[in-house]
Amino acid sequence: MPEGPSIVIMQEEMQAFSGKKILEASGTANIDMNKLLNRKVVAIKTWGKHFLICLPHLTLRIHLLLFGKYSIDEPRKGKPKLQLRFTNGTLYFYACSVTEIEEDLDDVYDWTTDLMNKQWDPAAARKRLRSHPDMLLCDALLNQDIFAGAGNIFKNEILFRTRLHPLNTVGAIPTSKQAAIVREMHTYAFEFLRWKKAGVLKKHWEAHTKKICPRCGIPFHKEYLGKTKRRTFFCESCQIRYA
DNA sequence: CCGGTTGTTCAGCG
DNA sequence: GCGCTGAACAACCG
Secondary structure: OOOHHHHHHHHHHHHHHOOOEOOEEEOOOOOOHHHHOOOEOOEEEEEOOEEEEEEOOEEEEEEOOOOOEEEEOOOOOOOOOEEEEEOOEEEEEEOOEEEEEOOOHHHHOOHHHEOOOOOOOHHHHHHHHHOOOOOEHHHHOOOOOOOEOOOHHHHHHHHHHOOEOOOOEHHHOOHHHHHHHHHHHHHHHHHHHHHHHOOOOHHHOOOOOOOEOOOOOOEOEEEEEOOOOEEEEEOOOOOEOOO
């Protein structure tokens, strides 16, 4: 579930609870459930992979990590980390991280970094990318300070679309390629959203989990690369290595 | 049925 | 203090 577009879908599914009062709060998360009682959800927001339930002067930050799941009205097996009952239904969150944010969200989050946000700023993203010349592309494309909401699927698909080898450093590639990464990231984010909603996301993968390059037909490499050591699928022939 | 993973944080170590 | 490694979390798919 966890990449940015999936969190936007979750937000849409839970939007009916915005404006509602918490009648019951429980779960294994290490927060004080009592203080949530009778408080009104003033907004539900997202930033990258962060799902934000805003109460007056307090925000619950839910991160699904790798395995997290949620449901509405239908409890799953296992103990929820957080369960919130409202007049119009109950929200369940499993295997996730739940933390509290006391500060003003605008002081915590740079909304221009979030691929899914209206305030997404490609020029600012190019600048942030450029500021890490020694970072490998396979790490940069997962960096939430540069591309909030991007995940491993994004990384593999964008590197393939831009014909860039994952082991290039940011500084080694042309400025035009840096711009192409930023552009494709944003384009793919909304394709991901559309395809995920339609249940056809996997069908559109060109690189992620693939064994053969769809462009030239030779076998993909599958390696765990970079500081992030995440699965990377790439074509040694089609994806250019500058340095 | 087991192995692997759309992710992040933190403890422990050198 | 730094960077690196591994653990922890714990659900589902193939």
